Amino acid sequence: MARHTVAGSTRWKGVWTGAALMALPTLTAGCDDTVFGSEGGEAVDGEGWDAVQTVFQENCYSCHGTGVGLGELDLESDACADLVDVPAANPVYGGALLVSPGDSAASVLWAKCADTGEYGGVMPTSAAMDQANIDIIADWIDDGASCDSTGGGGDDGGDDGGDDSGSTGGDDTGEPETWQGDYSFDNVQSEIFDATCTSGCHEDGGVYATLDLTSSAYAAIYEQASSAGPNYIEPSDPSSSYIYLKMTNDESISGSVMPYSGQLSAQYVDLMSGWISAGAPE
Numbered sequence: 001m002a003r004h005t006v007a008g009s010t011r012w013k014g015v016w017t018g019a020a021l022m023a024l025p026t027l028t029a030g031c032d033d034t035v036f037g038s039e040g041g042e043a044v045d046g047e048g049w050d051a052v053q054t055v056f057q058e059n060c061y062s063c064h065g066t067g068v069g070l071g072e073l074d075l076e077s078d079a080c081a082d083l084v085d086v087p088a089a090n091p092v093y094g095g096a097l098l099v100s101p102g103d104s105a106a107s108v109l110w111a112k113c114a115d116t117g118e119y120g121g122v123m124p125t126s127a128a129m130d131q132a133n134i135d136i137i138a139d140w141i142d143d144g145a146s147c148d149s150t151g152g153g154g155d156d157g158g159d160d161g162g163d164d165s166g167s168t169g170g171d172d173t174g175e176p177e178t179w180q181g182d183y184s185f186d187n188v189q190s191e192i193f194d195a196t197c198t199s200g201c202h203e204d205g206g207v208y209a210t211l212d213l214t215s216s217a218y219a220a221i222y223e224q225a226s227s228a229g230p231n232y233i234e235p236s237d238p239s240s241s242y243i244y245l246k247m248t249n250d251e252s253i254s255g256s257v258m259p260y261s262g263q264l265s266a267q268y269v270d271l272m273s274g275w276i277s278a279g280a281p282e
């Protein structure tokens with residue numbers, strides 16, 4: 001696996017200029033992100049696992065809190081045990097460890113926060129955090145990723161290292177599916193929306209419920225304006241259809257590629273494009 005150098009990341013070990021960073025303007029990285037509140041926020045003060053947890057609490061719980069668990073990742077309860085030496089759940093990350101003690105550059109957790117691009121999109125999805133927060137994570141990992149509370153000096157809160165939420169990873173970008181030649185909405189719904197968009201995000205109660213892509217998706221997208229402007233689906237014209245543009249990470253989109261984990265493989269893009277080109281029939 002490719003190792004990243006961390007040459008570009010300025011380490012501020014022990015040098016906290018938190019106060020100077022408090023006044024950062026709120027980042028508005030795009031319409032998608034406004035519903036998630038102000039992620040990408042302020043610098044956390046401190047170091048060690050306690051500070052890491054504060055970073056998670058302020059920037060990640062909206063999607064990785066207990067019971068939300070996007071990306072099959074719970075950063076709220078028993079988070080340390082679920083991170084250290086545990087392979088990432090997302091099958092496209094090839095079993096890389098979320099946290100590899102002593103080696104932040106090899107850790108998916110750091111790589112996503114630092115936006116190296118090696119493991120899909122940046123976390124949080126709206127915009128990278130303040131560098132000080134990213135460095136808290138790097139320093140914690142490089143110092144051995146101890147789950148001890150920094151202040152207490154006691155033993156850790158019983159990380160039994162128990163469940164590695166392993167590679168159950170739902171749908172992946174596996175083999176070509178049965179739609180080949182059948183560019184129907186049924187296939188778009190089941191192979192794209194149901195398989196990758198709804199769970200925890202584009203559904204009632206999800207973090208982006210505004211665009212509900214569950215069973216009622218057709219009426220919500222066909223010739224319906226997106227919050228960014230262009231229609232979600234413009235019949236017969238993929239390159240004017242915002243959903244297609246988001247899937248292909250077109251330079252005109254706001255926010256991130258969809259899904260966050262990175263572009264779906266060509267066959268899925270082909271399905272969307274073929275269906276739209278056929279007039280997007282219901």
Ligand code: HEC
Nearest residue numbers: 059060063070071073088089090109120123124125260261
């Ligand atoms: C707006 C929602 C959202 C926020 C906020 C968010 N994430 Fe994520 N995260 C996701 C989604 C969706 C995925 C699955 C796609 C992917 O792997 O990029 C994910 C995946 C991940 C993964 C890979 C998990 C695995 O096992 O494959 C890591 C690590 C991660 N996030 C860390 C973070 C951290 C750390 C923060 C806060 C600093 C954060 N995320 C904030 C939505 C979010």
